[in-house]
Amino acid sequence: MGSRPLIAGDDMVRLLGPWRRRGPGYAALAATLRSLVLDGRLPLRVRLPSERALAIALGVSRTTTTAAYDLLRDEGYVESRRGSGSHIALPTGGAVDREVAGGEGVSAGPGSIDLTIAAMPAPGAMMEAVSRASRDLTGFLGGSGYDPSGVPSLRRVVANHFDERGLPTSEEQIVITSGAQHALTLLLHVLVGPGDPVLIEEPSYPNAFEALRRARIRFVPASMRDDGWDVEMMASLWRTAVPRLAYLICDFQNPTGFLMTDGERAAVVAAAARAGSHVIVDETFAQIDLEPWRATPRPLAAHDREGRVISIGSMSKAYWGGLRVGWIRCTTALAHRLARARAGLDLSTPVLEQLVAEHLLRMGESVLAERRGLLTSRRDALVGALHRDLPAWRFRLPRGGLCLWAELGGADAEALVYAADAGGVRLIPGSTFSVDGTLNRRVRLPYTQPAHALEEAVERLAAADRRLRLGAGGPTDQSMV
Numbered sequence: 025m026g027s028r029p030l031i032a033g034d035d036m037v038r039l040l041g042p043w044r045r046r047g048p049g050y051a052a053l054a055a056t057l058r059s060l061v062l063d064g065r066l067p068l069r070v071r072l073p074s075e076r077a078l079a080i081a082l083g084v085s086r087t088t089t090t091a092a093y094d095l096l097r098d099e100g101y102v103e104s105r106r107g108s109g110s111h112i113a114l115p116t117g118g119a120v121d122r123e124v125a126g127g128e129g130v131s132a133g134p135g136s137i138d139l140t141i142a143a144m145p146a147p148g149a150m151m152e153a154v155s156r157a158s159r160d161l162t163g164f165l166g167g168s169g170y171d172p173s174g175v176p177s178l179r180r181v182v183a184n185h186f187d188e189r190g191l192p193t194s195e196e197q198i199v200i201t202s203g204a205q206h207a208l209t210l211l212l213h214v215l216v217g218p219g220d221p222v223l224i225e226e227p228s229y230p231n232a233f234e235a236l237r238r239a240r241i242r243f244v245p246a247s248m249r250d251d252g253w254d255v256e257m258m259a260s261l262w263r264t265a266v267p268r269l270a271y272l273i274c275d276f277q278n279p280t281g282f283l284m285t286d287g288e289r290a291a292v293v294a295a296a297a298r299a300g301s302h303v304i305v306d307e308t309f310a311q312i313d314l315e316p317w318r319a320t321p322r323p324l325a326a327h328d329r330e331g332r333v334i335s336i337g338s339m340s341k342a343y344w345g346g347l348r349v350g351w352i353r354c355t356t357a358l359a360h361r362l363a364r365a366r367a368g369l370d371l372s373t374p375v376l377e378q379l380v381a382e383h384l385l386r387m388g389e390s391v392l393a394e395r396r397g398l399l400t401s402r403r404d405a406l407v408g409a410l411h412r413d414l415p416a417w418r419f420r421l422p423r424g425g426l427c428l429w430a431e432l433g434g435a436d437a438e439a440l441v442y443a444a445d446a447g448g449v450r451l452i453p454g455s456t457f458s459v460d461g462t463l464n465r466r467v468r469l470p471y472t473q474p475a476h477a478l479e480e481a482v483e484r485l486a487a488a489d490r491r492l493r494l495g496a497g498g499p500t501d502q503s504m505v
């Protein structure tokens with residue numbers, strides 16, 4: 025087995041944050057470690073500190089760390105081999121999961137409903153796209169297969185989609201990437217350096233925070249209001265903190281589902297231009313508009329005259345995350361810089377996957393219509409169940425995207441996540457969507473699973489919520505874990 029990156033005890037202490045809760049220490053430690061794995065902050069296969077080293081770093085007994093690792097080992101989140109230590113793994117999921125959730129998108133432990141992931145299984149058109157793509161592949165086999173900008177025909181299709189949204193775009197402005205996360209990482213590599221201030225919305229997408237942390241930038245958080253963006257506050261941050269860059273999700277924001285209006289988009293771009301700042305706008309959810317008959321705001325970049333707004337997009341949410349295909353739209357000059365930068369990073373995106381993406385995008389509307397139908401009925405089932413079983417929870421009905429952002433009627437989200445986990449539902453606390461662990465009165469609820477699984481999940485959440493309000497807190501004995 026190759027050597028695996030080891031996470032140091034001190035780093036683990038930082039990642040774990042305030043992990044202690046009521047109930048046994050080992051269960052609280054295991055629950056926090058599990059959340060770190062599920063929301064991607066502890067990468068798969070990373071090697072954990074030894075039980076002894078973690079006990080010393082945390083100032084707890086070795087029995088606590090040993091019991092926590094044992095519990096996670098039983099659940100499949102940790103694997104240990106003699107001589108190579110313990111490392112992070114993911115449970116493979118069992119027959120019970122599929123029974124509960126209709127076989128779709130579930131990867132939590134046995135019997136558990138997983139609401140940590142906002143993503144759909146592949147659409148019905150997938151295999152047709154694969155077979156068309158494999159026929160096209162023959163035309164590429166005589167070449168080297170390396171094209172850091174991406175397959176020209178896919179770049180053309182992506183550029184056409186921008187044209188159709190009112191943003192004239194040439195294929196030279198498009199770089200195909202291996203997903204939106206890769207697009208962001210690549211852009212950060214080229215655009216920022218350690219210590220640079222970067223404006224972000226809060227709440228926002230945790231894996232983007234992680235990419236920004238790795239780039240060692242300084243966060244300039246702009247808190248969102250309960251009903252959307254506080255554009256005046258953002259403009260004031262651009263004046264005072266002078267961020268070099270902003271990372272925003274204007275279309276069905278993750279996790280709030282908010283859609284920025286045209287007027288707000290114009291104001292944001294003007295404020296960024298005055299500060300000489302670039303804006304990366306993450307359009308990963310833009311295609312998931314559940315009410316497409318309503319007027320759609322123009323893309324953020326349509327308000328930009330100076331080439332400062334860079335759009336990133338992806339196949340992952342509207343089509344399938346397993347494709348690992350996304351894109352960047354920017355100026356031609358930056359597109360060339362990005363393509364050159366890939367030489368030292370990943371060279372290029374696999375050709376076959378790009379061809380599959382091209383066919384799916386060409387089928388476009390029929391695939392998206394199927395998605396919309398499914399997601400609308402699931403969103404409505406989740407909303408109905410919440411009104412029925414958890415009437416104190418508050419949320420705004422999102423017009424698109426994959427999630428509700430729910431306020432828990434004053435309850436503590438981390439305590440709820442803990443209690444819900446014990447009751448058979450996994451979900452992510454609001455604090456994960458902030459850079460400093462605030463927003464702990466909210467949770468994100470994806471509506472990507474079948475209606476019956478969502479209804480069952482809400483019933484279990486309501487039971488967990490009742491236990492918390494009765495003061496039972498998290499699990500107090502092993503039988504509840």
Ligand SMILES: Cc1ncc(COP(=O)(O)O)c(C=O)c1O
Nearest residue numbers: 203204205229278308338340350
């Ligand atoms: C806002 C946002 N950006 C990017 C990503 C990652 O996209 P990809 O799978 O294309 O890397 C996600 C996935 O959840 C997301 O929510």
